[in-house]
Amino acid sequence: MMKKFRLLLIMVMLLAITMTLTSCVPGDGVNTASRPAGFFWGIWHGWVAPISLIIGIFKHHIRVYEIHNIGWWYDAGFYIAVISGFGGISLSRRKKYVSKHSKNCD
Template sequence: MNRKSWLVIIGLVLMCISLTGCVPGDGTNTSENPAGLFWGIWHGWVAPISLIIGLFKGTIRIYEIHNTGWWYDLGFYIAVISGFGGISLSRRKKRSENN
Protein backbone atom coordinates (compact mmCIF):
# COMPACT_ATOMS: atom_id res chain seq x y z
CA MET A 1 0.00 0.00 0.00
CA ASN A 2 1.23 3.45 -0.81
CA ARG A 3 1.33 6.48 1.43
CA LYS A 4 -1.92 7.96 0.11
CA SER A 5 -3.84 4.77 0.96
CA TRP A 6 -2.50 4.80 4.51
CA LEU A 7 -3.49 8.45 4.96
CA VAL A 8 -7.01 7.70 3.75
CA ILE A 9 -7.33 4.74 6.14
CA ILE A 10 -6.02 6.75 9.09
CA GLY A 11 -8.37 9.62 8.21
CA LEU A 12 -11.39 7.30 8.08
CA VAL A 13 -10.51 5.70 11.41
CA LEU A 14 -10.09 9.11 13.08
CA MET A 15 -13.38 10.31 11.60
CA CYS A 16 -15.23 7.24 12.91
CA ILE A 17 -13.74 7.67 16.37
CA SER A 18 -14.71 11.34 16.49
CA LEU A 19 -18.28 10.56 15.36
CA THR A 20 -18.77 8.18 18.27
CA GLY A 21 -18.28 11.02 20.75
CA CYS A 22 -21.75 12.51 20.20
CA VAL A 23 -24.16 9.62 19.75
CA PRO A 24 -27.63 9.57 21.34
CA GLY A 25 -27.71 8.13 24.83
CA ASP A 26 -24.15 9.14 25.73
CA GLY A 27 -25.34 11.28 28.67
CA THR A 28 -24.86 14.66 26.99
CA ASN A 29 -28.58 15.41 27.01
CA THR A 30 -30.80 15.15 30.08
CA SER A 31 -34.39 16.08 30.88
CA GLU A 32 -33.06 19.44 32.14
CA ASN A 33 -30.94 19.92 28.97
CA PRO A 34 -32.87 18.24 26.13
CA ALA A 35 -31.62 17.79 22.59
CA GLY A 36 -32.98 20.32 20.10
CA LEU A 37 -33.11 20.84 16.35
CA PHE A 38 -29.36 20.83 15.72
CA TRP A 39 -28.78 17.76 17.89
CA GLY A 40 -31.57 16.09 15.91
CA ILE A 41 -29.74 16.86 12.67
CA TRP A 42 -26.49 15.49 14.10
CA HIS A 43 -28.14 12.34 15.47
CA GLY A 44 -29.79 11.74 12.09
CA TRP A 45 -26.41 11.92 10.36
CA VAL A 46 -24.72 9.52 12.79
CA ALA A 47 -27.70 7.12 13.03
CA PRO A 48 -25.94 4.25 11.20
CA ILE A 49 -22.93 4.55 13.49
CA SER A 50 -25.21 4.73 16.54
CA LEU A 51 -26.95 1.56 15.42
CA ILE A 52 -23.68 -0.33 15.20
CA ILE A 53 -22.44 0.97 18.58
CA GLY A 54 -25.85 0.13 20.11
CA LEU A 55 -25.32 -3.53 19.27
CA PHE A 56 -22.37 -3.60 21.68
CA LYS A 57 -23.39 -0.97 24.26
CA GLY A 58 -26.97 -1.08 25.50
CA THR A 59 -27.26 2.59 26.50
CA ILE A 60 -26.61 3.91 22.99
CA ARG A 61 -29.63 4.37 20.74
CA ILE A 62 -30.18 5.94 17.32
CA TYR A 63 -32.67 8.43 18.80
CA GLU A 64 -32.19 10.65 21.89
CA ILE A 65 -34.99 10.09 24.39
CA HIS A 66 -34.35 13.43 26.13
CA ASN A 67 -35.37 15.81 23.35
CA THR A 68 -37.47 18.92 22.72
CA GLY A 69 -40.10 17.02 20.79
CA TRP A 70 -41.22 18.26 17.39
CA TRP A 71 -38.08 20.35 16.73
CA TYR A 72 -35.77 17.42 17.46
CA ASP A 73 -37.89 15.15 15.27
CA LEU A 74 -37.75 17.68 12.42
CA GLY A 75 -33.95 17.88 12.59
CA PHE A 76 -33.60 14.10 12.82
CA TYR A 77 -35.80 13.45 9.79
CA ILE A 78 -34.21 16.23 7.75
CA ALA A 79 -30.81 14.63 8.31
CA VAL A 80 -31.99 11.09 7.61
CA ILE A 81 -33.81 12.07 4.43
CA SER A 82 -31.07 14.33 3.11
CA GLY A 83 -28.28 11.96 4.07
CA PHE A 84 -29.73 8.72 2.80
CA GLY A 85 -32.66 9.60 0.54
CA GLY A 86 -30.71 12.38 -1.13
CA ILE A 87 -28.25 9.86 -2.48
CA SER A 88 -30.88 8.15 -4.61
CA LEU A 89 -32.38 11.46 -5.75
CA SER A 90 -29.04 12.69 -7.06
CA ARG A 91 -28.26 9.64 -9.19
CA ARG A 92 -28.54 10.05 -12.91
CA LYS A 93 -30.58 7.65 -14.90
CA LYS A 94 -28.55 5.61 -17.33
CA ARG A 95 -29.29 6.35 -20.93
CA SER A 96 -30.57 3.44 -22.85
CA GLU A 97 -28.31 2.07 -25.53
CA ASN A 98 -31.04 2.46 -28.17
CA ASN A 99 -30.83 6.28 -28.16
Protein backbone atom coordinates in the same frame (compact mmCIF):
# COMPACT_ATOMS: atom_id res chain seq x y z
CA MET B 1 7.00 4.63 -0.94
CA MET B 2 4.29 7.04 -2.08
CA LYS B 3 1.66 4.28 -2.07
CA LYS B 4 2.47 3.41 1.55
CA PHE B 5 2.18 7.05 2.57
CA ARG B 6 -1.12 7.38 0.75
CA LEU B 7 -2.46 4.22 2.40
CA LEU B 8 -1.35 5.48 5.82
CA LEU B 9 -3.00 8.84 5.18
CA ILE B 10 -6.27 7.16 4.18
CA MET B 11 -6.18 4.96 7.29
CA VAL B 12 -5.60 7.96 9.57
CA MET B 13 -8.43 9.90 7.91
CA LEU B 14 -10.84 6.95 8.26
CA LEU B 15 -9.92 6.61 11.93
CA ALA B 16 -10.47 10.34 12.50
CA ILE B 17 -13.84 10.26 10.73
CA THR B 18 -14.95 7.22 12.71
CA MET B 19 -13.90 8.79 16.01
CA THR B 20 -15.72 12.01 15.13
CA LEU B 21 -18.93 10.27 14.11
CA THR B 22 -19.04 8.07 17.20
CA SER B 23 -18.22 10.82 19.70
CA CYS B 24 -21.75 12.24 19.93
CA VAL B 25 -24.25 9.42 19.47
CA PRO B 26 -27.69 9.42 21.16
CA GLY B 27 -27.63 8.00 24.68
CA ASP B 28 -24.01 8.87 25.39
CA GLY B 29 -24.94 11.08 28.36
CA VAL B 30 -24.37 14.46 26.72
CA ASN B 31 -28.08 15.26 26.74
CA THR B 32 -30.08 14.95 29.95
CA ALA B 33 -33.57 15.86 31.13
CA SER B 34 -32.22 19.20 32.36
CA ARG B 35 -30.25 19.77 29.12
CA PRO B 36 -32.31 18.18 26.29
CA ALA B 37 -31.24 17.80 22.67
CA GLY B 38 -32.53 20.45 20.28
CA PHE B 39 -32.92 20.93 16.55
CA PHE B 40 -29.24 20.78 15.63
CA TRP B 41 -28.66 17.70 17.79
CA GLY B 42 -31.58 16.16 15.90
CA ILE B 43 -29.81 16.84 12.61
CA TRP B 44 -26.57 15.34 13.93
CA HIS B 45 -28.32 12.27 15.33
CA GLY B 46 -30.11 11.77 12.01
CA TRP B 47 -26.80 11.83 10.15
CA VAL B 48 -25.15 9.31 12.48
CA ALA B 49 -28.23 7.07 12.84
CA PRO B 50 -26.74 4.11 10.91
CA ILE B 51 -23.57 4.26 13.01
CA SER B 52 -25.64 4.56 16.21
CA LEU B 53 -27.58 1.48 15.21
CA ILE B 54 -24.40 -0.56 14.82
CA ILE B 55 -22.91 0.72 18.10
CA GLY B 56 -26.23 0.03 19.86
CA ILE B 57 -25.83 -3.68 19.12
CA PHE B 58 -22.77 -3.79 21.38
CA LYS B 59 -23.56 -0.99 23.86
CA HIS B 60 -27.16 -1.16 25.01
CA HIS B 61 -27.32 2.42 26.33
CA ILE B 62 -26.65 3.84 22.84
CA ARG B 63 -29.80 4.44 20.79
CA VAL B 64 -30.61 5.74 17.32
CA TYR B 65 -32.87 8.46 18.78
CA GLU B 66 -32.16 10.67 21.82
CA ILE B 67 -34.87 10.22 24.44
CA HIS B 68 -33.99 13.51 26.19
CA ASN B 69 -35.06 15.99 23.51
CA ILE B 70 -37.14 19.17 23.22
CA GLY B 71 -39.88 17.53 21.16
CA TRP B 72 -41.08 18.63 17.76
CA TRP B 73 -37.97 20.62 16.81
CA TYR B 74 -35.66 17.70 17.59
CA ASP B 75 -37.95 15.41 15.58
CA ALA B 76 -37.91 17.85 12.64
CA GLY B 77 -34.10 18.02 12.61
CA PHE B 78 -33.77 14.25 12.94
CA TYR B 79 -36.15 13.50 10.07
CA ILE B 80 -34.70 16.22 7.83
CA ALA B 81 -31.24 14.67 8.24
CA VAL B 82 -32.44 11.11 7.70
CA ILE B 83 -34.51 11.97 4.64
CA SER B 84 -31.90 14.23 3.05
CA GLY B 85 -29.09 11.75 3.66
CA PHE B 86 -30.81 8.67 2.33
CA GLY B 87 -32.91 10.50 -0.24
CA GLY B 88 -29.85 12.19 -1.71
CA ILE B 89 -28.17 8.85 -2.23
CA SER B 90 -31.16 7.37 -4.05
CA LEU B 91 -31.56 10.45 -6.25
CA SER B 92 -27.93 10.32 -7.34
CA ARG B 93 -28.26 6.62 -8.16
CA ARG B 94 -31.40 7.31 -10.15
CA LYS B 95 -29.67 10.00 -12.21
CA LYS B 96 -26.82 7.64 -13.06
CA TYR B 97 -29.28 4.91 -13.97
CA VAL B 98 -31.25 7.25 -16.20
CA SER B 99 -28.13 8.48 -17.98
CA LYS B 100 -26.90 4.91 -18.62
CA HIS B 101 -30.38 3.87 -19.76
CA SER B 102 -30.68 6.81 -22.15
CA LYS B 103 -27.28 5.98 -23.72
CA ASN B 104 -28.42 2.42 -24.37
CA CYS B 105 -31.62 3.60 -26.02
CA ASP B 106 -29.83 5.84 -28.58
